[in-house]
Each structure stands twice: as C-alpha cells, then as structure tokens.
Amino acid sequence: MIEDFGKKITFMPDATRGAVRFLTSTQLKDTGTKNIVVNTLHLLIHPGADAIADLGGIHKFMNWNEGYMLSDSGGFQVFSLLHSKKWEGKIDSNGATFKSPREGKIYTLTPESSVEIQMKLGTDILVALDDCRDAQVDRREAEISVERTLEWGKRSLAHFKKLGGYEKGKLISAVVQGANFLDLREYCAKELSKMGFDGYNFGGYVIDDNGKLVIEEMKVVLENTPKDKFKYAMGVGKPQDIVDSAEIGYTVFDTVLVTRNARHGTLYSFDEADYILRLKNSQYSKDIKPIDSTCDCEACLNHTRAYIHHMIRVGEATGMILATIHNLRFYQRLVEKLQSEV
RNA sequence: GCAAGGGUGGUGGAGUGGUCUAACACAUCAGACUGUAAAUCUGACGCCUUCGGGCUUCACAGGUUCAAAUCCUGUCCCUUGCA
Numbered sequence: 001m002i003e004d005f006g007k008k009i010t011f012m013p014d015a016t017r018g019a020v021r022f023l024t025s026t027q028l029k030d031t032g033t034k035n036i037v038v039n040t041l042h043l044l045i046h047p048g049a050d051a052i053a054d055l056g057g058i059h060k061f062m063n064w065n066e067g068y069m070l071s072d073s074g075g076f077q078v079f080s081l082l083h084s085k086k087w088e089g090k091i092d093s094n095g096a097t098f099k100s101p102r103e104g105k106i107y108t109l110t111p112e113s114s115v116e117i118q119m120k121l122g123t124d125i126l127v128a129l130d131d132c133r134d135a136q137v138d139r140r141e142a143e144i145s146v147e148r149t150l151e152w153g154k155r156s157l158a159h160f161k162k163l164g165g166y167e168k169g170k171l172i173s174a175v176v177q178g179a180n181f182l183d184l185r186e187y188c189a190k191e192l193s194k195m196g197f198d199g200y201n202f203g204g205y206v207i208d209d210n211g212k213l214v215i216e217e218m219k220v221v222l223e224n225t226p227k228d229k230f231k232y233a234m235g236v237g238k239p240q241d242i243v244d245s246a247e248i249g250y251t252v253f254d255t256v257l258v259t260r261n262a263r264h265g266t267l268y269s270f271d272e273a274d275y276i277l278r279l280k281n282s283q284y285s286k287d288i289k290p291i292d293s294t295c296d297c298e299a300c301l302n303h304t305r306a307y308i309h310h311m312i313r314v315g316e317a318t319g320m321i322l323a324t325i326h327n328l329r330f331y332q333r334l335v336e337k338l339q340s341e342v
Numbered sequence: 343g344c345a346a347g348g349g350u351g352g353u354g355g356a357g358u359g360g361u362c363u364a365a366c367a368c369a370u371c372a373g374a375c376u377g378u379a380a381a382u383c384u385g386a387c388g389c390c391u392u393c394g395g396g397c398u399u400c401a402c403a404g405g406u407u408c409a410a411a412u413c414c415u416g417u418c419c420c421u422u423g424c425a
Contacts, residue, residue: 016378037377076377086379101379127377175377207376234377241376256378263381264374282371312381320381 002124002169005068006199006230009246009342010035011335012070012254013328017042018062021259022317022324025063031297031328032336034067037254040117041074044107045100049120057122070254071123073114073156075175075203076234079132093148095129111155115172119163126165127201128156130175135205135214142179146188149177149203153192173199173232176221180208185217189224199230202250206235213241215248222249239268239275239334246338258331262323265312267291268330275330277305279323284309297329298322 012035013020013028020028020036028036038058043049055061058069078096081087089098095110114129131148133141153174160172174197178184192200202221208214213236222231232252233245242253261267265280269292277284277291290300291308299308299322308326311319 014378021378022381039378042378070377072377077379079377081379084379130377132377201377203377205376211374211376213376232377237376255376256380257376260375260378260380260382264383266375278373280372315381317381 002068002171005035005125005171006232006251009251009335009339010253011242011331012037012252013259013331014039014254014256015062015064016256017046018058020324020328021263022321023328027298027321027325028064028328029066031325032332033328035070036064036067037070037072038121038123039072039074039077040114040121041077041107041109043071043121044074044109044117045102045105049117053120053122059122068124069122070125071118071121071127072234073118073127073129073175074109075114075127075130075132078109079134091131093151095152111152112159115156115159115163115165119160119165119168119170124170125199126156126160126170126172128153128160128172128174128197130177130203132175132203133177133179133205135180135208137179139181139184142177142181142184145177145179145204146184149175149188150191153197154195157195157197171198173197173201173230175201175203175234176225177203178217179204180214180217182217182220185220186224189221193225197229199232199252200225201232201234201252202236203234206233206237206241213237213244215244218245218250219248239331242331242334243338246335246342253335258327259324262327263320265323267308267323268327268334270294270330270333279305279309280312291326292330295326295329295333297326299326300329 013033015036016039018038043052052058052061078091082089082091082096082098087098087101089096095108097108099106111129115126118126129152131145133145157172165172174192176185176189176192178188202218206214230252231250233250235255236242236245236253237255238257267277267279268275269277271293284305287305289305291305292300303322308319308322
C-alpha cells in the first residue's frame with residue numbers, strides 16, 4: 001500500500017539518472033534497498049520523458065521492482081545549476097528556463113511540466129517543483145522563495161489531480177522552504193498543509209555554514225504539517241544527521257553522500273568512532289579486517305580493507321563498486337536499527 | 343679510446359646569470375563532500391620556526407661575479423655515434 005510510504009523509516013539512495021552510480025539493479029537490491037530516488041531534470045535531458053514512457057516507464061526501464069520510486073522535481077537542480085551560475089538560464093514566477101551546456105538545448109521547467117514529466121517517468125511519489133535556495137539567504141530572497149514555492153505547489157497539485165495522479169495510485173509531496181527564518185518555515189508549512197499533500201519535505205540546504213544540520217528549522221516544519229503524512233528530510237545526510245532527524249520525527253531520507261563518499265574513499269563502519277573510515281588513508285594498506293565486522297554485504301563478507309583500499313587507490317571501478325555496496329548496506333542497516341528502536 | 347650530448351627535489355620534466363626551494367605533471371600525506379555539473383575538489387609536500395621569518399639545495403670539488411641550477415676548470419658517472 002503506497003499510503004503506508006513513510007510509516008517506517010526509509011533510506012532511498014539516489015539513482016539520479018536511472019542508476020545508483022556504479023551499481024546494477026541487482027547489486028542495489030542486494031544492499032537491502034527498497035525505495036529509490038530518480039531525478040526529473042536529469043532524465044528529461046537524457047533520454048527524455050517520452051522515451052522512458054515509450055519504454056514502459058522507469059520501473060521497467062531500470063528493472064526496479066523492490067519498492068517505490070520517488071522523483072525529485074528538478075527544483076534542486078535549478079538551485080544548484082542556475083543560482084550558482086553553472087548553467088545559463090533564468091528563473092521567474094512561472095518556472096525556470098535554462099540551456100544545457102552539453103548540447104545547448106533549451107529546457108523549461110514549470111510546475112505543470114515537472115509533474116507531467118514525472119508522470120511520464122512513471123514514478124510512484126512525485127515532488128512539487130519548488131524554489132530552492134541556500135541556507136543563508138536574506139529575508140527578501142527567502143520570502144520570494146516561499147511565495148513561489150507555495151504558488152508552484154498549488155499548481156503542481158492541481159496538475160497532478162488533472163492528470164489522474166491519484167487514480168494511478170501515486171502520491172505527491174510538497175517542499176517547505178523558508179531558509180533559516182523560522183516564521184517563514186512555519187508559514188510555508190501551514191499554507192502547504194492547507195492544500196493537502198501526501199507528504200511534506202524539508203527543503204533548502206539542510207546544513208549551515210559549519211556543516212551542522214539545521215535541526216531547529218526542521219522541527220518547525222514537523223510541527224506545522226499534518227501528523228499522518230510522511231516527512232521527508234531531503235538530502236539528509238551523514239549517519240548522525242539521519243539519527244538526529246529520525247529522532248524528531250522524519251522518516252524518509254535520501255542523500256548522495258553515501259554513494260559519493262564511497263567513490264571518494266570515505267566508508268562507514270559501526271566499528272569506527274563517528275562511523276567514519278577513510279579507507280584511502282595509508283594506515284589501511286595492510287589491514288586485513290573487513291570494513292565493518294558486523295556487516296553482511298558482499299564487500300565485507302569477501303574482502304579486506306587492504307584490498308578495497310588498494311582498488312580505490314589505483315582507481316579500479318571494482319573498488320568503487322565494493323565501497324558503494326558497503327556504504328549503502330551500512331545506511332540500510334542504520335535505518336533498520338533506528339526503526340527497531342522506535 | 344675518440345666524438346657529441348647529458349647529469350635538477352620521491353619520479354618524469356621545465357628552467358641556461360638576479361624575480362629559484364626551483365614551473366608543470368605524477369607519486370606521496372591529509373582533508374572536504376548532505377533533494378549528484380562530483381571515479382570530484384582543496385591543502386601540504388628541503389629543514390627549522392615564537393609563523394614575522396630564518397637556514398640549506400640543482401652529480402662532486404674548485405673558480406669567475408655584487409649575484410651561479412645557469413658561466414669557467416677539474417673529477418666521477420650516464421647516453422648515443424665512431425673505433
């Protein structure tokens with residue numbers, strides 16, 4: 001039952017372009033992963049929403065039947081690519097228009113087009129397009145972000161209903177903005193709640209300048225949204241950040257850290273203080289222990305720290321694959337532990 | 343043995359009188375990464391430092407010069423060609 005999504009704590013790896021980087025769907029399944037996230041903008045650019053629809057939808061395309069697929073709206077890409085001027089483009093009250101630096105094609109993302117693309121992708125849980133900003137923006141910017149997010153949320157929900165989202169068994173969630181202004185967070189959360197979404201996502205940038213989770217802002221969102229709807233902490237986060245967020249009531253998580261860090265040699269282990277094992281460090285070159293003595297993943301059952309250290313050092317994809325498998329398994333086990341403590 | 347060219351930091355390799363502890367790359371040692379522009383990025387990388395700076399390096403030994411990795415002499419090595 002999709003209505004039960006978020007009733008239990010779930011960690012969703014990011015399969016941004018239709019794959020969790022370096023893993024096959026089978027390898028991903030073996031980490032115990034059920035639900036995953038894909039990205040509207042990335043899949044729109046390649047291979048295209050219609051192409052995926054023609055191929056039978058993203059579930060079939062990537063052969064993922066373990067659980068639900070959530071599609072992010074592209075709001076974060078507008079933030080990270082346009083606001084930071086990495087891509088050319090402009091944002092106005094109707095949405096965002098931008099030029100892909102690769103093939104120069106112009107793309108437009110509006111609340112309606114984002115929903116439409118997500119429907120074509122065939123994901124189960126949609127996210128309404130939002131105007132994402134940095135954690136540290138001035139009040140004026142934050143107010144604009146909230147107003148646009150509310151307007152876009154309303155339009156997204158209307159379009160979702162128009163396209164028969166509920167009849168197709170899908171859910172749609174909204175993103176709460178407001179940066180670090182607690183009253184704006186509260187206002188945004190309350191207004192979105194009046195519209196009646198299936199889930200409420202904590203949006204914006206989830207860490208401050210010092211890399212600390214913005215937990216006070218996250219609490220305000222929980223306090224001002226319906227108790228019976230899922231709460232998704234977008235982009236959270238480090239293991240401890242997930243623990244802290246789950247403690248106050250969030251149950252849905254995703255982050256790129258888990259897989260990116262794996263590729264970069266930062267592994268997670270219950271054997272280590274703070275769970276951190278910087279496997280590339282020279283001290284592990286002769287360490288014949290597994291990454292985590294309590295782990296049941298392919299990497300831990302079959303290989304030593306020294307082996308994976310070597311693989312990553314010399315740039316073998318095998319090292320990154322094993323590290324990614326392990327880190328994902330670690331996160332799934334972390335979430336299982338949290339769930340059993342609830 | 344003769345001729346020619348060459349010996350630069352862990353490695354490759356710039357530099358041919360001052361701005362040289364010596365480009366750049368690699369290796370090494372750390373760090374970062376939070377709705378993925380990311381198999382990426384940042385820093386350190388002769389020694390000492392009260393972080394202002396101080397001291398020692400370019401095969402070795404002398405010399406010229408205010409000043410030498412750079413010019414000269416000798417020594418020792420290496421490469422190629424001819425014997």
